[in-house]
Amino acid sequence: MWKVWPINLKKTKINLAGLVGLLLVFLTTTGFVQPNIEDHAHILNKETKTLITEKNNRYFQTKEQPQISVITVKRLNKLTPKALNRLKRSVFIIVGQKGEKRNVQIFSTKDLHGAFTADTRANIIRAEVGKLRSHNNATFNEGLRFVFRACATRVDQQYQYALDKYDLSTSEQNKISHPHRVALPIALALVFLIIGIVYVLKRFGRNSYNPRN
Structure with missing residues (x-):
């Protein structure tokens, strides 16, 4: 009877090793090994x-398994990720974030530099800069979701x-x-508004100094 125990123990070790292996596979495929959210x-x-979670879970189902991580830190500079x-x-x-000031930056690994050029990253931030400068947290998060979706679109492409x-x-x-194309109608509207104001002021001034006989 005592001779059976070593054999059973060996089988138990094998079963435990198998369970650990399955657990690691599960964690890898479900995205828990490397978290995509760090909200310090x-x-x-x-x-x-x-x-962030749902989109990255979709990426874990692909062959390439790209990742888009969002990290918040309590400083405004030295934002480059260590990894x-x-x-x-x-x-x-x-x-x-420091006080009421916030700084949003996008970084990509070398293999994605073609999709995330300096101009592309700047244009993504510029597209929602109004919301990203907002002190209202809900509005800021709306702008941040746009930035995330823009990055996801570039990755998908x-x-x-x-x-x-x-x-x-x-x-x-x-x-x-086309960030300048989007801003063009606003610029033209401002130009026409200024021209209209100048015209009205000149007309009003001319009539004010016109003596009546």
Whole structure:
């Protein structure tokens, strides 16, 4: 009877090893190994966190398994992620906060530099700069979700994934691709407004100094 115990113990070790292996596979495929949300500054709301989680869960089902992480920190500078040079197929949206000031920056690993050029990153931020400067947290999160969706759209285009509900619409993409075109109607409206004001002032001034006989 005593000779049976070593055999059973050996089988138990094998079973435990198998369970650990299955657990690691499960954690890898469900996205718990490397978290995509680090909210050290307590900025992200529930809707933003849900978007980040659901989109990254879709990425874990692909062959390439890209990742888009959103990290908030309590500082405005030195926002470059420490793991940036060690990773592949990764995008980081870093939000720095100090007092009422916030700084949003986008970083990508070397293999995604073509999809995230300096101009592209700047245009993504510029497209929603009004909301990203807002002191209202709900409004800021709305702008941040746009930034995340813009990054997801670039990643999906890079790997030729089918666009889904988390990606930008065509009109939203135009805000990034043609930022000056979007601002042009506003600029023209301001020009016409100024011309109109000048015309009215000149007309009013001319009539004021016109003597009546």
